[in-house]
Each structure stands twice: as C-alpha cells, then as structure tokens.
Amino acid sequence: MEAPHVLVVPFPARGHAVPLLDLVALLAARGLRLSVVTTPANLPLLSPLLAAHPAAVRAVTFPFPSHPSLPAGLENTKGCGPGQFPTFIHAFAGLREPVLAWTRAQPDPVVAVVADFFCGWAQPLAREIGAAGIVFSPSGVLGVAVMHSIFRRLVRRPEGSDDDRFSVAFPAIPGEPSFQWRELMMMYQNYMAGALEEKVGEAVRQNFLWNQQDSWGFVSNTFRALEGTYLEQPLEDLAFRRVWAVGPVAPYTVAAGARGGEAADLMAWLDGFPEGSVVYVCFGSQALLTPPVAAALAEALERSAVPFVWAMGGGGGGVVVPEGFEARVAGRGRVVRGWAPQVALLRHAAVGWFVTHCGWNSTLEAVAAGVPMLAWPMTGDQFFDAWLLVDEAGVAVRACEGGIAFVPDAGELASVLADVAGEKGRGVRARAKELAEEAARAVKEGGSSYADLEGLVQEIRKLR
Incomplete structure (x- = not known):
C-alpha cells in the first residue's frame, strides 16, 4: 500500500x-x-x-x-x-x-x-x-x-x-x-x-x-x-x-565547521578552561544590538571577570564593541564576529552558562545540552519563553528586563554574571542537568x- x-x-x-x-x-x-x-x-x-x-x-x-x-x-x-x-x-x-x-x-x-x-x-x-x-x-x-x-x-x-x-x-x-x-x-x-x-x-x-x-x-x-x-x-x-x-526535533550533531578552521581554534581555546566556567553569549540571527547595548554588555563582561565567548551571529558585522575591549579581555574572552558552532559550544564541558535572547531553537539547544541560561529576551515570543524558563522550569536566571532598545546597567549585569558563576547558580545548574536528561528520554x-x-x-x- x-x-x-x-x-x-x-x-x-x-x-x-x-x-x-x-x-x-x-x-x-x-x-x-x-x-x-x-x-x-x-x-x-x-x-x-x-x-x-x-x-x-x-x-x-x-x-x-x-x-x-x-x-x-x-x-x-x-x-x-x-x-x-x-x-x-x-x-x-x-x-x-x-x-x-x-x-x-x-x-x-x-x-x-x-x-x-x-x-x-x-x-x-x-x-x-x-x-x-x-x-x-x-x-x-x-x-x-x-x-x-x-x-x-x-x-x-x-x-x-x-x-x-x-x-x-x-x-x-x-x-x-x-x-x-x-x-x-x-x-x-x-x-x-x-x-x-x-x-x-x-x-x-x-x-x-x-x-x-x-x-x-x-x-x-x-x-x-x-x-x-x-x-x-x-x-x-x-x-x-x-x-x-x-x-526536541533537532538531532544532536556537531557541525562540520566545529572541526576545522577558526571554529576548531575556538574549541581548542575552550579546552584550557575548567568545567562550567565559561559564559557563552549569543542573541541569534535577527537581533542586532545597538551601540549603547553592546557597550553595556561589553563593560559588564569586562567587570565581571568571568571567561566568555561572545558570538555576534549573522548581524555581527554591525555590532561595535568599545575601543580596546578585546585587548583588555585577551586570554579570558573571545569575540566571534559572525556565526559560531552553537551546538558544539553548548556541549563543550567548559561552557557553564548561556546569555540568550530565549529564541526557542537556542532554548532547546541549551536545554538538551544541560546548560543553564541567563535570559535576555528581545522580541516576539522570547518574553514568554523567558518566563517559562525562569519562573516555571527553573533553568534560567534573568539577566535583565530585556527588549531590543533596553540598555542594562553594566554594574548590575556584571553582578548577575559573577553571581551565577559562583554558588548562587548551583541550584539552577543542577535543574538544567535534570531537564537535559528528561529531554533525552523524551x-x-x-x-x-x-x-x-x-x-x-x-x-x-x-x-x-
């Protein structure tokens, strides 16, 4: 038949x-x-x-x-x-x-x-x-x-x-x-x-x-x-x-790009950090940060002292970071202008948190990898997703109130980054691991x- x-x-x-x-x-x-x-x-x-x-x-x-x-x-x-x-x-x-x-x-x-x-x-x-x-x-x-x-x-x-x-x-x-x-x-x-x-x-x-x-x-x-x-x-x-x-409908596959060129260099760089110590930052393919927002984020990352990878996505060429920022964070921070192998990054042992716009695809990739999130919703359904992740599922912490035009206080954002990297983030990290196991079973x-x-x-x- x-x-x-x-x-x-x-x-x-x-x-x-x-x-x-x-x-x-x-x-x-x-x-x-x-x-x-x-x-x-x-x-x-x-x-x-x-x-x-x-x-x-x-x-x-x-x-x-x-x-x-x-x-x-x-x-x-x-x-x-x-x-x-x-x-x-x-x-x-x-x-x-x-x-x-x-x-x-x-x-x-x-x-x-x-x-x-x-x-x-x-x-x-x-x-x-x-x-x-x-x-x-x-x-x-x-x-x-x-x-x-x-x-x-x-x-x-x-x-x-x-x-x-x-x-x-x-x-x-x-x-x-x-x-x-x-x-x-x-x-x-x-x-x-x-x-x-x-x-x-x-x-x-x-x-x-x-x-x-x-x-x-x-x-x-x-x-x-x-x-x-x-x-x-x-x-x-x-x-x-x-x-x-x-x-989650997406099969787990490490993109071929993660095994060669600049992506391979990035993965090798991550190998030098302790487990769960690095914050990965990415806002997807649609959101383009305004200069004041990008400056506040850069200042927060610099002041927090946490290791990080900041992937600027498809619109990365238009994001301007403060002069001298990359030199000042050299050794503990990497800026990727353009695409990064997100699935592979989230699955790397060194990555412990994900600053995200809470787009649903990114959300499920983080959930499947067991990586807790710092929620920074921008538009669309992202505020609803952030509420679900923070208030219902318990696998995220609010980075700031969010919105495309919202400029966070760099000091407050730096404190959030530093807090989750320490003991205050332990419960959310544990819940993220549990939900990853449930996603795999599903x-x-x-x-x-x-x-x-x-x-x-x-x-x-x-x-x-």
Whole structure:
C-alpha cells in the first residue's frame, strides 16, 4: 500500500524552517511521503533533507510572490528591513492559489497539510482539498498560545493609556500568566496602534484565526517535562485542538565547521578552561544590538571577570564593541564576529552558562545540552519563553528586563554574571542537568515525544 502523502509548508525564516525540516526527516523515517513547498532562493536549505531521504521527500518549488513594499528578490526574512516582517507574511500568503492548483493536479491526494503558524492560509487550503490541516509551532506551547490569544481577543491597553508596562492577563492559560504590554509581540503592538497597512495587518491577524478555526491540530517542538502544564488538556487559545509535543526535533550533531578552521581554534581555546566556567553569549540571527547595548554588555563582561565567548551571529558585522575591549579581555574572552558552532559550544564541558535572547531553537539547544541560561529576551515570543524558563522550569536566571532598545546597567549585569558563576547558580545548574536528561528520554523509544510522534504518524495513516 502506498504511503500517505503529506504537504509541508515551511515559513521562510531559518528559525522556523529548520525545525520543521527536522520534523519532516522524522516523518519520512516513519514511512510517510512528503512534498515540501519552497522558493528558488530557499531550495538549498532543503538539500541535506533531500539527499538523506530521496525516495520519501521532494521539493515543490514556486516563484516567491512579489510585493511592491518588499525589495525585488527577497525570499526569506533575513533580508527584511525594519517593519517589513508583517508585509513578508502577507506576501508569502500569495502562494495559496498556486499551491492549491498543484495539490489538485496530483495523482495521489494529499491527506494532510503541515504548515508553520505564520502560514495560516494553508489551513483553509487543507480543508478545501479534504485534507487535515496541522499547524506546526517552532515555538513552545505557551508561546504559541499567547500569540494566538492576543490576536483572537484583541487585547488592548486602557483607553487613553500609553503605559508600556500595563499588565495583560491570560486567564485561559493554566497558571493565568500575565505579561507587560511592552513584552507582547511588536507586530501585535503595531497592529493595534494602526501602524501596519490595513491589508497587511488584517492578513496577519487572519493567519492566526485560520490556525484556530480550520486546523485539525497542532504539533509543537517541545516536550512534556518542559511544558506539561500546557499539554494536560486542550487550550481555549488553541481552539481546544490536540497538540502533539514531539521535540526536541533537532538531532544532536556537531557541525562540520566545529572541526576545522577558526571554529576548531575556538574549541581548542575552550579546552584550557575548567568545567562550567565559561559564559557563552549569543542573541541569534535577527537581533542586532545597538551601540549603547553592546557597550553595556561589553563593560559588564569586562567587570565581571568571568571567561566568555561572545558570538555576534549573522548581524555581527554591525555590532561595535568599545575601543580596546578585546585587548583588555585577551586570554579570558573571545569575540566571534559572525556565526559560531552553537551546538558544539553548548556541549563543550567548559561552557557553564548561556546569555540568550530565549529564541526557542537556542532554548532547546541549551536545554538538551544541560546548560543553564541567563535570559535576555528581545522580541516576539522570547518574553514568554523567558518566563517559562525562569519562573516555571527553573533553568534560567534573568539577566535583565530585556527588549531590543533596553540598555542594562553594566554594574548590575556584571553582578548577575559573577553571581551565577559562583554558588548562587548551583541550584539552577543542577535543574538544567535534570531537564537535559528528561529531554533525552523524551525522544527515545518509550519517551513522551517519541510516543506523540508515533501517534501523529498513526493518525495521518488513518486519514487515507
């Protein structure tokens, strides 16, 4: 009997697409056939997956829908300028009609559509072709529930108030968490302020509503030991849909780059430090630190006296550190302008803490490595993730209150760094090791994520 045919729609942002492609690999290994929607410039990201599963996975390439407000040739969010992200979401939805036409032309029907939560348009498409629509969340369950809640409820600040610290409650989520207005998605704040073009704003909101109204269920890159509170029963903010927790989906592999060149030199440098003594600092691929923020961080690292590696990520070329900083910290600090082998770094015995923006991929990499975190959320779902890690899971300490424009007090941040490197960080370090063991168990046979993944595959097979 031929394997069920599943259509997959990743969102063209690396932090969204990579975990969904990792899930595709897991589904292919379990006997499903998968067609993955992509555009020409994003096709290379699929190359390892296509090479590993040539009989089970194929790419379906469509031209990226043009939009007058986006630069010509832009096909992923890495090239988005300030404020262009919502427009990009709206533009990408232009694939709906060509994808729909393609599915109708297939000799073997698509039985399920798995689409990123920023591709909500794929959910009514699935319903239209008689398939099950499944929303993929590259974020945790808490984060995706909060995001859907605000667009469903249209929460507002009090009339006439401009207080960015106004507290917004989420009564339908277990524990009834609350977050300050400034901690909600910037895209949502702009939507409510009328700062988005009307057509763009409504398209973004509709994406979230489609996920709730038309989907069959959600699949999340998380695991029960981390977010069991939000998995015990269906959530109102996710329309009471089933959630399969299948993470961490990323296989542990030390990148080839960690074994040669500058990365190998960095790993050798780390070999000279005691176990757990080095702080690793990285804010992902999207956040670009302003000069005042970078200066405060540099001063804190210098004053704390802790050994460190500061990886500046994809935007590292634009970060300016104070003059003479690298010379003054030579021997105990390294600055990496550009990418660093993050998985390998987190797995190095010398690395004991991770200063992070709490993006979900970085969060899971740290959790899987057993490395506690210093939470410095910037935007998006990162404030929700930080709350989960600090207040619920106990595997992180707050570095500062966070935000892209927030400039921390260098002395206070230096004290936090020094404190966690000493006895004050012992309990958090121990909890991080425990959670790493639980993450490893979750994805092995008999574990909760393994069982959810097997259950998801069986449900898809029934759709034939």
